[in-house]
């Protein structure tokens with residue numbers, strides 16, 4: 001009997017220690033090498049794994065279960081990681097760029113081998129649907145390809161000198177340590193955009209991810225660090241420091257960080273921008289969007305309606321490029337809204353890991369409050385709620401952060417109204433009716449943010465106006481394509497309160513280097529520029 005009681009006691013103690021993860025979660029976690037036994041995970045990597053600071057929980061937005069507990073960075077561990085990153089940079093800047101590209105190529109290969117598994121982890125931890133999770137990892141793979149090419153093409157310039165026997169060259173040199181502070185909604189791709197360019201440029205990168213998606217950052221860092229270590233490159237070329245606001249603030253303030261690449265909300269971005277500017281560091285800001293779709297009377301409805309549906313409902317309205325404002329020409333407004341509403345009513349909601357699901361949960365419970373607040377404001381202001389406006393509260397959706405995507409027709413289209421001016425990070429789409437394209441462009445441009453925008457038309461003249469000097473003032477100005485879902489080829493980013501930052505393709509790499517303008521005299525004379533005479 002005593003032996004039996006001891007066995008039961010031991011079993012209970014084991015159960016208490018053991019995190020009983022659902023099989024849904026444990027199969028995803030084990031596929032990306034995240035332990036499923038009940039242990040606190042290390043949230044700091046700078047060549048070795050550690051972490052003894054506050055414990056953060058990763059919570060599944062679909063079920064509410066705790067996926068893991070992660071130990072964040074203490075101030076000392078952060079200082080250590082910063083020092084190791086600086087040392088790693090000093091080494092890495094001497095590695096020839098094509099060799100850095102070869103390392104990126106291996107990272108690309110390792111990532112693509114785990115693309116679907118990492119995509120599933122994004123779905124599990126962040127809550128976006130599986131194909132979007134996989135698409136996000138694909139973006140990292142794509143930008144690695146871009147970075148490999150870049151490593152042989154980061155060209156400077158030879159400039160004509162006005163002085164005989166002189167030559168001027170502009171040389172792109174490695175910049176230093178680049179800190180990447182990222183948002184919860186793209187827990188893999190945003191880091192990828194930064195890492196690929198930063199690594200090709202010869203920098204060390206230190207990543208401070210969102211505290212609510214620590215597992216994505218651990219899984220990615222495991223893959224990247226393995227490649228670095230296999231190549232004899234210091235792991236601190238790609239360090240990770242998981243933590244909350246305090247860790248973020250300490251990173252931003254540190255003078256040893258040459259550039260802060262920040263992706264997040266306008267409110268935090270404003271504070272980060274000031275701090276980095278005050279110490280004359282470099283800063284790249286990718287902040288909130290409040291993106292509009294303009295539908296002209298000649299638009300192809302078979303393109304426009306699904307594009308607005310994906311733009312507003314995809315990722316449960318949690319993309320920086322989500323469509324939040326819909327401007328409809330008077331002639332097609334009723335027809336468009338009827339078609340859109342039909343799609344809204346048919347949306348397949350559920351577990352983002354399930355193949356058929358189109359709408360997953362919001363990432364946090366706090367986001368539900370933001371959603372309710374916006375819908376409440378609209379109702380109080382007399383808006384017509386055409387679809388949605390409430391939570392899904394029947395089981396099993398009541399376990400997660402599921403809300404109904406909402407279409408509202410506010411009484412006023414005045415862009416000064418809070419509902420038009422503010423980014424509500426949830427699936428709330430506000431619609432208004434316009435008379436002519438000039439009015440639509442004016443409304444499009446009248447908000448503080450300037451990230452993405454789109455116009456649906458078949459008229460070339462309207463296209464010309466839209467993309468020209470009198471057109472949309474956003475960073476992304478699309479035609480017959482939704483506001484979200486950019487490719488890596490063009491530089492990505494927005495204007496005005498979106499922060500003016502550019503990441504990913506295009507010329508974005510030029511920000512990750514230190515430009516040296518070198519005038520070289522290969523003559524026996526020393527003439528001064530502009531003919532200045534200073535002879536003694």
Ligand code: NAD
Nearest residue numbers: 182183184209210245248249264265268286287288289320
């Ligand atoms: P957030 O601003 O709350 O957090 C972003 C990051 O900043 C996190 O890592 C957070 O821990 C850190 N942080 C918080 N306070 C800080 C401080 N005082 N100093 C330094 N770091 C601090 O953003 P979020 O809620 O994670 O993400 C959603 C926002 O991100 C939305 O506004 C969205 O539009 C924006 N976003 C923009 C882009 C873009 O490319 N423009 C892309 C994705 C997301």
